[in-house]
Amino acid sequence: MTTITHLEQDVVATAQTVADLLPTSAPLAAGQVMSLDEAASSIPQDAVAAHAEVLGAQAGSVVLVVDRDLATALADSPMGPLPLVDALRPALEALRVALGVGALGQVMETTAAGAVDLLRGRDCTIVPLQGPEGPAAWLAVFAAQPAAGAIAAAAEERPASPAGMELLQDVVMELSAELGRTTMTVRELLSLQPGAVVELDRLAGSPADLLVNGRLIARGEVVVVDEDYALKITELISSTLPDNA
Structure with a gap:
């Protein structure tokens, strides 16, 4: 069997x-x-x-x-x-x-x-x-299966240190806003011309996604600030960041 x-x-x-x-x-x-x-x-x-x-x-x-x-x-x-x-x-x-x-x-x-x-x-x-x-x-x-209890043991041996997060505060992270996605075949891709409309998998008026290095952390509405596009946060997805970050 x-x-x-x-x-x-x-x-x-x-x-x-x-x-x-x-x-x-x-x-x-x-x-x-x-x-x-x-x-x-x-x-x-x-x-x-x-x-x-x-x-x-x-x-x-x-x-x-x-x-x-x-x-x-x-x-x-x-x-x-x-x-x-x-x-x-x-x-x-x-x-x-x-x-x-x-x-x-x-x-x-x-x-x-x-x-x-x-x-x-x-x-x-x-x-x-x-x-x-x-x-x-x-x-x-x-x-890749870790040995039983290896993760828990590592956590006990090396507890999280507040200083560790402080060392990361100046690390540059890439933020991107995403309105929606779609998939298309190579044939459809090659047929694109100026003026073509690409339909995304999101309804008009739906919030845009805010991603950090490709990971979704928040959603919000697209606004204009000083003639530049911006994202007004309406929902936080992740609560893993410290309050003072």
Whole structure:
């Protein structure tokens, strides 16, 4: 009897979203979970891959392998060569959700063999993404499980120090305001012209998001101050910052 883990369930649930974000000419469909040996035998030797570490409560890594046809199409894009790591990053961001709340680290490119070596010896979940002529991509996730009680022990040995936060007060953080998001295919992207309207996933009048290094911390309404756009905070999402920060 095979035991299905929570991580495997989350990866399978996320697989189709990842498939929809890959810039392919034909739609891809998530297949059945496979073993590393099965994946290694089905991945072409000339395939390429992108992978990144995920930092968060449940750390781990996410990997996307794509066939050479997709990599070639990206290199010959009418918009100019699209780096593989940039083209696959949105799909890796979607795959990251399988590990829970976290942040995607630097995305790196590797070969098919390099991706297999990265997964070997790991308790990973691998799902193929099927195209019209068979698997065209493979996604994989593995979690880095700390030793039992390691996190609690580390917290007891090194309690938080108020001085530690003071040392960080002059660190520069990137703040950005986001009105909304959308997804589109490469075909739709290439068809954009001056005057085109891109519909976002947010109703008119809805508050904009305020993000710090990509993390949502507040929402507010867009206002104009001295002829510059500004965001008037109406809701705080995170309460982790100290009152005097």
